[in-house]
Amino acid sequence: MTTPLLEIKNLHAEVDGNEILNGVNLTINAGEVHSIMGPNGSGKSTLAQVLAGKDDYDVTEGQVLYKGKDLLDLDPNERACEGLFLAFQYPVEIPGVSSMQFLKAAVNAKREYHGLEELDGVELLRLFQEKAKVVNVNMEMVKRNVNEGFSGGEKKRFEIFQMAVLDSEMAILDETDSGLDIDALRIVSEGVNNMRDGKRGFLVITHYQRLLNHIVPDVVHVLVDGQIVKSGGIEVATELEEQGYAGWAEIETTTAS
Amino acid sequence: MTETTIDKPTDAYADTYANAFAAVVAHAEGNGTAPLNALRQAAFDDFARLGIPTTRHEDWRYTNLRKLANTAFTRPQTGAEVTADDIAPFMIAGLDAHLIVFVDGYYREDLSQIDEHPEGTAIGSIAEAYQKGCTGIGDYLGKQVDTANDALGALNTALMEDGVAVYLKAGKKIDKPVHVLSIATAHSNSAMTHPRNLIVAGEGAEATVIEHYVSLGGENYFNNTVTELFAADHAVVHHYMLEREAESATNISTLAIHQGERSDVHSHTVLLGGELVRNNVRPVMAGKDAHCLINGLFVGHGAQTLDNAMRVEHAAPNCRSRQFYKGIMNDQSHGVFTGRIIVQEDGQQTDAIQSNRNMLLSDDARMNARPQLEIYADDVRCTHGATTGQVDPEAVFYFRARGLPEDVARAMLIYAFAAEGFDRMQLVPVRALLADEMIAKLPMANKLSAEFNEEIKERLYRI
Secondary structure, three states, X not given: OOOOOEEEEEEEEEEOOEEEEEEEEEEEOOOOEXXXXXXXXXXXXXHHHHHHOOOOOEEEEEEEEEXXXXXXXXXXXXXXXXXXXXXXXXXXXXXXXXXXXXXXHHHHHHHHHOOOOOOOHHHHHHHXXXXXXXXXOOOHHHHOXXXXXXXXXXXXXXXXXXXXXXXXXXXXXXXXXXXXXXXXXXXXXXXXXXXXXXXXXXXXXXXXXXXXXXXXXXXXXXXXXXXXXXXXXXXXXXXXXXXXXXXXXXXXXXXXX | OOOOOOOOOOHHHHHHHHHHHHHHHHHHHHHOOHHHHHHHHHHHHHHHHHOOOOOOOHHHOOOOOHHHHHOOOEOOOOOOOOOHHHHHHHOOOOOOOEEXXXXXXXXXXXXXXXXXXXXXXXXXXXXXXXXXXXXHHHHOOOOOOOOOOOHHHHXXXXXXXXXXXXXXXXXXXXXXXXXXXXXXXXXXXXEEEOOEEEEEEOOOOEEEEEEEEEEEEOOOOEEEEEEEEEEOXXXXXXXXXXXXXXXXXXXXXXXXXXXXXOOEEEEEEEEOOOOEEEEEEEEEEOOOOOEEEEEEEEEEOOOOEEEEEXXXXXXXXXXXXXXXXXXXXXXXXXXXXXXEEEEOOOOOOEEEEEEEEEEEOOOOOEEEEEEEEEEOOOOEEEEEEEEEEOOOHHHHHHHHOOOOOHHHHHHHHHHHHHHHHHHOOOOHHHHHHHHHHHHHHOOOHHHOOHHHHHHHHHHHHOO
16 A cells, blocks of 8 residues: 555644644545635644644644654654645745745755755756746746735745745645635636646645635545544535535534545 | 943043043144144033933933943054055955055055046045145034034044045046045054044035944954035935944944035945944935935844934925834844934925834844934925834744745845845945855854855845
8 A cells, every 4th residue: 555645643733722623634645636624713724834834833642644754743844845835825925035036945955955956047947937837827926025015816826836846745725715816716726736647635725615616626624623524525515615614513423534 | 221320420531531632632733633623622622511421311322331431542552563465354355446544543555545536536534634735624524513412423523633535526526436444453452543534525526435444453442433424416425334343342433414405325334343333324404305315234243232323304395315224133232223303494395214124133132213203394204114023933934834944044034134225235345245244243144055145145236
């Protein structure tokens, strides 16, 4: 049996003593797209942040294996270099750092981590141009400071562009649809779909079904009160759209995958 | 925290400054500056009356000058052995400039290199000018310094012996910057110097002057400088003050500016060295449509105090001032920014912007920032903003989530913060010098690869 890309086992996490994740179990194999849906406050974004390594959260129980390695043992930058990518719900504006400089530093940090030679300016530019085509991003964006003055859509596209440039294997998209109009949503989704190659894994976190019309997941999970209460195919999302989240909280079943 | 304040001059310090004054007057005949004695005497009387300001004085609330009252600073010895090789490290690579060197406050013609410059312009030492009979300097010296109220300005005026004079007649231009290198050697130890500089740009004249203060073995000295800058109508003057004193030194620098109609003055200040540093920048826009840019960066560590006091006076209609100061404070260092904008009754249509942003890198670093607006006209636009914060943890996490180690992320964000200040400087070689200095001084710099430092510098040099 091949090792799953990501295995989350009985994950408990809290912030300031309040338990937010209450025993999450989830397995994503290479090539799969999973979606986590859930109401506000269910712990969706916390899960994303815990996986990326934000130190505002304390993991109190459970385990996360990434390609068989203990993920929680790694620093956030090590996780990124290992191929984990978090597309932020609210990408941070960084005045004074050009996107080009930022991407160069990120690509070469990852190469250094893997003992590879740094890429020079020409090679980097070639890489950026190639990836810009894949995810349909204008290279002009790279000349601007990181996220500074970007529209909501531009910020999300720049996240997907970074994912492509870093060639991440496991991407977590945290409410990538929030604040996007339908055109921006389509463009961002196309970028993600162009990255689906049967090897990468995706965890798409969203409140609404509409994103899943564009990025069609293999498995949909419903997260309520820090636990996955239901898992299934795309029909789960459709049900949710029709019935809303009301009532899910009472369901006791957790699906161990 | 309570500060001990000193109400009356102690006998020790009164003697120190009185003795120094007597010595300066005694030397005046020999160096040709005796015509300045009347100005010196009046200023000394002012100083004797004012004394060294205490923290009870509003202008000195956050900076304690106790050391100046308690130390018997002497007049530096002459004759320090300094060679061209010794000063080579202080040259600004890639900058073609006129070089004028002062060692322990004394002009060193042997080390200076003043290249050809157009007729109608002069570059030299003030004492030398007096020796040559160019006493016209006296028409300007002291005109921009209010010795009756400014104790340190009075002290400088009383004890001034030499400094640089840059003079341009109307319409003249000195293409190359004038690099004024002031070096403190061991002869300055426990001594004080009071350099007095004068920049006079006639109507439509253009010049760039770099004041550069460094130490070559000097310790525990007190350097109290005053530069008077007169920019006549339509004149354009760029002034740089690069403060890289020994970290046991006290440096008090005052740039007092008088601006005519449509004149344009750019002041760039970078504070890196010194134990106690006070940087005064005081433009008076006396002619309509004048413009001034006041740009500064101060980077503190250890127990440094870096105090910046701006006093921007709009005395004529339709003038524009821009103040941008940034501080980066580490360890137990203490930064101060006071930005006073004064709009006189005649200052209608004033357009004044002031921004002070500070970054604290440690829990013990401190910053006091205060804007002060005094507005006597009714049709003005004055905006000010001051922020003090840490390296944004959200930004650090964002960088880390892209694979950058925490120290690299922090360093990148700190340099990015500083870069804006560099971007406003037109002299690219000065940016390069400062980038090296700043990188050497800031924490975590050693964690960055050489390539990365190059990249940062490239970014800082960017035009």
